[in-house]
Structures are given as structure tokens and as C-alpha cells.
Amino acid sequence: xxxxxxxxxxxxxxxxxxxxxxxxxxxxxxxxxxxxxxxxxxxxxxxxxxxxxxxxxxxxxxxxxxxxxxxxxxxxxxxxxxxxxxxxxxxxxxxxxxxxxxxxxxxxxxxxxxxxxxxxxxxxxxxxxxxxxxxxxxxxxxxxxxxxxxxxxxxxxxxxxxxxxxxxxxxxxxxxxxxxxxxxxxxxxxxxxxxxxxxxxxxxxxxxxxxxxxxxxxxxxxxxxxxxxxxxxxxxxxxxxxxxxxxxxxxxxxxxxxxxxxxxxxxxxxxxxxxxxxxxxxxxxxxxxxxxxxxxxxxxxxxxxxxxxxxxxxxxxxxxxxxxxxxxxxxxxxxxxxxxxxxxxxxxxxxxxxxxxxxxxxxxxxxxxxxxxxxxxxxxxxxxxxxxxxxxxxxxxxxxxxxxxxxxxxxxxxxxxxxxxxxxxxxxxxxxxxxxxxxxxxxxxxxxxxxxxxxxxxxxxxxxxxxxxxxxxxxxxxxxxxxxxxxxxxxxxxxxxxxxxxxxxxxxxxxxxxxxxxxxxxxxxxxxxxxxxxxxxxxxxxxxxxxxxxxxxxxxxxxxxxxxxx
Numbered sequence: 001x002x003x004x005x006x007x008x009x010x011x012x013x014x015x016x017x018x019x020x021x022x023x024x025x026x027x028x029x030x031x032x033x034x035x036x037x038x039x040x041x042x043x044x045x046x047x048x049x050x051x052x053x054x055x056x057x058x059x060x061x062x063x064x065x066x067x068x069x070x071x072x073x074x075x076x077x078x079x080x081x082x083x084x085x086x087x088x089x090x091x092x093x094x095x096x097x098x099x100x101x102x103x104x105x106x107x108x109x110x111x112x113x114x115x116x117x118x119x120x121x122x123x124x125x126x127x128x129x130x131x132x133x134x135x136x137x138x139x140x141x142x143x144x145x146x147x148x149x150x151x152x153x154x155x156x157x158x159x160x161x162x163x164x165x166x167x168x169x170x171x172x173x174x175x176x177x178x179x180x181x182x183x184x185x186x187x188x189x190x191x192x193x194x195x196x197x198x199x200x201x202x203x204x205x206x207x208x209x210x211x212x213x214x215x216x217x218x219x220x221x222x223x224x225x226x227x228x229x230x231x232x233x234x235x236x237x238x239x240x241x242x243x244x245x246x247x248x249x250x251x252x253x254x255x256x257x258x259x260x261x262x263x264x265x266x267x268x269x270x271x272x273x274x275x276x277x278x279x280x281x282x283x284x285x286x287x288x289x290x291x292x293x294x295x296x297x298x299x300x301x302x303x304x305x306x307x308x309x310x311x312x313x314x315x316x317x318x319x320x321x322x323x324x325x326x327x328x329x330x331x332x333x334x335x336x337x338x339x340x341x342x343x344x345x346x347x348x349x350x351x352x353x354x355x356x357x358x359x360x361x362x363x364x365x366x367x368x369x370x371x372x373x374x375x376x377x378x379x380x381x382x383x384x385x386x387x388x389x390x391x392x393x394x395x396x397x398x399x400x401x402x403x404x405x406x407x408x409x410x411x412x413x414x415x416x417x418x419x420x421x422x423x424x425x426x427x428x429x430x431x432x433x434x435x436x437x438x439x440x441x442x443x444x445x446x447x448x449x450x451x452x453x454x455x456x457x458x459x460x461x462x463x464x465x466x467x468x469x470x471x472x473x474x475x476x477x478x479x480x481x482x483x484x485x486x487x488x489x490x491x492x493x494x495x496x497x498x499x500x501x502x503x504x505x506x507x508x509x510x511x512x513x514x515x516x517x518x519x520x521x522x523x524x525x526x527x528x529x530x531x532x533x534x535x536x537x538x539x540x541x542x543x544x545x546x547x548x549x550x551x552x553x554x555x556x557x558x559x560x561x562x563x564x565x566x
Contacts, residue, residue, distance in 0.1 A: 019252070019309060022334070023268060025163075026096055027178025030071040031141060033102060033161055034058055034148070038181045039244055041158050043334075044173040045267025045307075046249035047282060047293045051275040052267070053249070054171045055101065055162030056179075064106060064157045066148040069141075071100045071161075076137035076145070079108075079116055079130045083528040086160065087152020090145055093134075093166055103160035106149030112137055117522070124513075124520040151526050170271045173251070175334035183241040183335040186217040187250045190236040192329075192343060193283060193294045197230040197316045198352050201300065202285050202388045202414050206234065211341055221343040227350045229320035234283055234294035235341070239333045255297040255315055256328040263298060263315035265307045274305055276417060280385035281307065285413035297329065302364030302385035302417065319347045359391035375407040375470075376459075378421040388414055390467070403428040403438060403472045404460075410467030412444050419463045422470050426458050430474055437476050437554045441506065444468035450475075450508040450553045475554035479509040484530060488562045493541075498523075498533045498564075504552045513549040521546075541566050 032038050042057035060066045070092055077099065078091035086103035090112075093099050107113055115137075120128055139145060150157045163172045175181070193206035209221040233255060238247040254264035265281070280303035283294035298315025299308040308315075319325050329341040362368040368379040370392060379390075395406040404424045424440065439450045440462035450473070453460035460472055484499040486492060500523075502509045512531065514523050516539060523531040533539075546562045 019254070019264065019266065022336075023173070023176050025098075025172065025177050029094070029096060030100070030163075030177050030179065031069070032058075032179060033069050033071045033100075034060065034066055034159060035069070036061065036066070038179055039246075040181070040241060040248055041156075041246055043239070043248040044171070044175065045251070045270065047278060047295070050279060052270050052278045052281075054270060054272065054275060055103075055160050056174045058159040058161055060148045060157050060159060062157055064147070064149050066159075067144055068102055068105065068146045068148050068159060070139040070143045070145050072096075072098075072141045074100075074139060075132070075134045076112065076139060077132055077134075079112070079128065079132065081116070081120075081126065081128045082152060083127065083525045084153045087154060087526060088146075088149065089152075092139060092145070097166050098172075099164040099166045099169070101160075101162040101164065102146060103162075104149055104151050104154040104158065105146040106151065108146045109144050112145070120522050121520065126522055126524055153527075165269070168271070170269050172269050173267055173334060175251070181241060182243070183333060184337065185240050185242055185333075186337040187237050187239040187331045187333055187339045189219045189329070189331060189339055189341045190238070191292070191294075192221050192341065193234040193236075193286075194224060194226065194345070195232045195234070195298075196226070196228040196352075197232050197298075198228050199354055200388045201283065201296075201386050203357060206283065206286065206294070209343065217337075217339040219339065219341040221341065223324075223344040223346075225346055225348050226319075227348055228352055229347050230316055230318055231345065232296065232298035232316050233327070233329065234296045234298075235329060235331070236292050236294055237331050237339075239337075241333075250295075250331050251334045252330075252332040253295065253297060254311075254330045256330070257312075257317050258326050259328070261311040262313050262317065263308055263310050265295070265297075266309070267307065270307065277303055277306065277385075279415035279417070284415040288413045288415075300364075300385040301387075302382070304382065319345060322347050322349055357389045357391060359389040361387065361389050363387045370409075374405055374425040374427065375409075376423040377409055379416070380418045380421075383416050383418040383420065385415065385417065390414070397428070397471070401474050403430055403474050406469055406471045408469050412467065414467055416465055416467065419465065420467065421461065421463055423459050423461045424470060424472050426460065426472060434474060434476065437556065438472050438474050439506070439508075439554045440470060441473045442466070442468045442470050448507065450506045452553055452555075473506065475506055475552065475556065477505040478556040478558035479504040479550040479552050481548050481550055481558060481560045483562065486564070489564065491565050492535075493566050496535060498535070498546070500531050500548060501529065502531070502550045506552065506554075508553045509550055510553055511551045515547040515549075517544055518547075535566070539566065 039059040041059045046053035072094050074092045074094035077093035080089040088105040089103040148159045163174045192209040195206050211219040237250045252266045255262045280300045324346045327343045332338045364384040390410045393408045451462045453462050480503045523533045543565045
């Protein structure tokens with residue numbers, strides 16, 4: 001009887017995850033920044049390529065130019081305009097220790113729009129970042145600050161809305177600020193992935209287990225017998241909110257082994273400095289090869305300042321005892337709606353057989369250096385999330401513009417957090433005056449990128465964020481400037497704007513400058529595509545000259561003079 005009562009009390013105790021309570025932020029201080037009800041196109045911590053989603057994406061009914069209001073009293077403290085990323089963005093600092101951000105905007109409120117335009121002409125730059133003093137643009141809750149849009153990295157009209165802690169600029173989950181968003185729907189679990197953790201997560205394909213729904217919020221997967229004594233799991237899951245079918249991210253997941261909480265993650269607060277660590281949170285190899293997002297229920301050794309909490313280990317389960325292990329995974333949204341997945345697993349006792357791939361082994365937390373007669377690369381201490389063998393090979397140059405062999409380093413299924421430093425030896429003689437026109441090119445599948453290099457005794461050095469195939473290219477071709485919808489000498493009296501594009505043979509032009517009648521003129525460059533100038537008082541009736549200058553990564557420069565009249 002004594003043993004019975006001990007177990008009776010221990011089981012409920014050990015099954016409770018040890019997360020702290022949900023964060024407590026002010027409720028009632030902030031309002032919905034839009035005049036329409038909140039519906040989410042994306043939530044905090046949602047999985048995106050190479051980053052966590054760092055705010056709430058508020059739907060704008062597929063429209064642009066909806067009024068955007070200050071969510072609370074404060075002052076406009078920062079302005080940012082860039083081709084990608086946020087596009088046009090406003091930061092408001094509030095007196096209660098929080099900052100809100102509003103991104104992908106179209107026009108700012110008139111007074112702010114005028115001030116920003118003056119700043120752009122003063123610095124002769126369309127891209128701009130400015131910090132503003134408290135008294136410059138104070139706002140009250142509900143004041144109009146801008147109009148919604150689709151600028152920057154946006155793929156469709158919406159408002160990107162963030163909450164940050166002002167003191168350290170860390171992003172916070174906006175679902176805990178009391179915004180009016182009803183949610184009584186439970187997360188949905190789609191699949192489990194089972195990993196052999198005697199191997200690198202990047203040197204295997206997981207066993208994918210379908211989850212069947214047993215009841216509302218209850219899922220199960222078939223029992224598994226495996227030939228490894230160490231395993232871990234990952235999940236594919238999503239969440240919705242009441243009245244929406246949009247597939248958003250989950251807030252929390254906890255792994256239990258025989259009713260003992262082992263490890264869990266929470267999408268609670270993440271800094272932009274740490275957002276790329278998403279690649280340690282997901283099965284990067286599976287996603288890179290066209291598969292689904294799988295969120296690890298284990299903390300990889302190279303995930304620094306992670307979103308995981310270790311209750312009883314890092315999530316790598318030791319099942320060497322050969323017993324049946326009852327696995328439970330609890331998944332929650334920010335409102336506490338919970339779904340649970342169940343399965344069992346046991347080790348069959350067979351010896352583990354594994355032949356590591358060819359290449360040099362690298363480890364998280366260690367400086368790794370590879371050297372060959374024509375190529376060297378360095379992986380820093382913070383580059384890798386898991387140990388992995390990095391393969392290397394080289395191929396002879398096949399194109400006349402190549403001035404080195406092609407060097408294959410790693411593969412697209414291995415993510416890198418810190419920079420990969422690549423050094424390549426120049427193997428083809430070129431005139432000394434052309435050495436500055438050599439760039440390093442990385443390509444994999446159909447993706448390419450080009451970086452300028454530094455030189456040391458015939459070796460070029462470049463820095464990258466991904467593995468791939470690397471080579472030195474002599475680039476002497478300048479970019480091409482192309483007017484869109486108009487030609488040199490046109491009468492543009494009926495036109496509302498000027499548009500041009502820039503193209504480059506390596507698809508990597510770096511900078512443009514535009515002068516109208518000898519004075520800098522502001523062309524916008526949203527999404528890095530077309531350059532647009534909307535005619536205003538700076539271009540009145542009469543004859544005009546427009547000089548456009550463009551550069552590429554190799555320093556090739558082109559100037560093109562156009563004449564038009566209005």
C-alpha cells in the first residue's frame with residue numbers, strides 16, 4: 001500500500017512542466033493599431049526562412065492605405081526606410097518601458113512625411129535610419145501615424161506590428177498585451193519526426209510518423225521499435241485563432257518521457273541578434289531539401305541563448321534500457337489552448353552501425369580550419385549548431401571569366417550561424433590593374449551571390465552565411481541602366497513619374513546615384529527592383545537632364561545621361 005500511494009502522488013507532480021507562468025504585460029494600455037478587427041496573417045515566433053517572425057502580422061483585408069494609429073501614448077523615436085526588411089517603418093517609444101513598431105507602411109502622417117523627405121535630401125539617400133528626440137513627434141493613443149502598405153520584404157498588403165522591451169530592444173510576444181483577439185481553437189499536430197542521436201542531425205533523414213486525431217486536441221502515432229539507444233523528436237504543428245484558417249506558429253511545446261518533463265520551448269521573447277537561431281530550432285536539412293518545417297524537441301549544442309528550457313536533459317532520450325518509453329508532447333498556444341500527442345518507443349538492442357561521410361569533422365564551440373593547396377575555409381566557434389562532417393572537392397575552371405578553380409564546400413543542408421570565411425588562390429594570371437575587378441561568387445542550385453574580396457599574396461578572402469560552390473570571377477562588365485516606359489528625349493508632360501531598372505551580369509549591382517539637372521533627386525527603390533521618382537516641385541516645366549550612376553560589387557561603374565522635357 002505504501003508503494004501505491006507514493007506512485008499516486010508522484011505521477012501528477014512529475015508530469016507538470018516547470019515553465020514559469022506566462023509573461024505579465026500591461027493590458028489596456030495598447031490598442032489595435034488598425035480600425036478593423038484583428039486577424040492574424042502571422043504570429044510571434046512563427047517559422048520563416050532563416051529567422052523567427054518577430055511580431056504580429058495584421059491582415060488589412062488585402063488592401064493598402066488603411067489608417068495606422070499609435071497603439072499607445074508615447075513619441076516617434078525611430079524611422080527606417082529600406083528596400084527589403086521593414087520597408088517603411090515607424091518606432092514609437094512608450095512611457096511604460098515598451099516600444100511598438102509598425103512596418104511595411106506607405107506614406108507617413110503628413111508632418112512626418114515632410115520631415116523624412118527633408119532628411120533624405122539632406123543626406124542624399126533614399127534609404128534612411130533616424131533616431132528622434134522625445135519632443136519631435138509626440139503621439140497620443142489613437143493618433144494617425146501612417147497608412148498601411150506592402151513595402152520592403154512584404155509579400156502582400158498587411159501591417160507588421162511588434163512589441164519590444166525598450167531597455168534592450170528584445171522582441172516580446174504581442175499576444176500577451178491584451179489585444180482584442182478571441183482564440184478558443186487548439187493547435188493542430190501533423191507529424192512527429194524521430195531521430196537517431198548517435199548521429200548528427202544533418203547526416204540523417206528522420207523517421208516521419210503520421211499523427212492521427214483521436215479527439216479534439218488528442219493525437220497519437222504508432223508505436224516504434226528502433227535500432228539506436230539515443231533518440232530525439234521534432235514536430236510539425238500549427239495554430240489558428242477563432243474565425244481564422246490562417247496557419248500560424250505554436251507558442252509552446254513540452255516533451256515528456258514516462259510522464260517526466262524533459263525539455264520544452266516557448267516563443268516568449270527573442271532578439272533580432274538571435275533570430276537566425278531558428279535554424280537550430282528546426283530540422284534545417286529537411287526544410288532545405290523541400291520538406292516541411294520540423295521543430296526540434298531537443299536543444300542542439302550550438303544553440304546559444306535558446307528558447308528552450310531544460311527540465312531533465314536536452315531532449316536526447318536514453319532508451320538503452322530496452323523498455324517501452326511512453327512519449328507525450330504537449331503543445332499550447334498563447335491562450336493556453338492545448339493539444340497532446342502520444343506514442344511509445346523502445347530500443348531493440350541491436351548494435352548501432354554508422355559509417356561517417358567523407359570529409360573533415362567540425363564541432364560547435366570549436367574553431368575549425370580546413371586547408372588545401374588552393375582553398376581554405378574557417379568555421380568560427382559560433383558557426384555550427386551540431387557536429388557535422390563537411391565535405392570538400394574542387395573542379396577545374398570551365399568559363400573564361402573564372403580566375404580560380406571551383407571549390408565545393410559542404411552542402412545546402414548544413415546551416416551556419418556565424419560567418420564562413422573562404423580563402424581561394426588565384427590560379428589564372430591577370431593584369432595588375434584588373435585585380436580589383438575580381439570578386440568571389442557562391443552558388444548552389446539556382447541561387448548565387450557575389451562579395452568583394454581582400455587580397456593577401458595571391459589569395460582572395462570572402463565571407464558568407466552559407467555553404468555552396470565558390471569561385472573567383474573577373475568581372476569587367478558594368479551594370480546596365482534601362483528606362484521603363486520612357487526613352488531618352490521624350491516629352492513627359494503627361495507622365496506622373498520616372499522609372500528605371502539596373503541589371504548586372506552577375507546580378508549584384510550595389511549602388512546607384514541619380515542627379516536631376518546636377519542636383520540629387522530621390523528615387524525610391526522598394527524591394528530592390530524598380531527605381532521610381534514621382535514628379536513634384538523639384539522637376540518643373542521645361543527641359544531637363546537626368547544623370548544616373550550605378551556600381552556593381554566589382555567596382556564597375558556606368559553613367560548614363562538622359563534628356564527629357566515637361
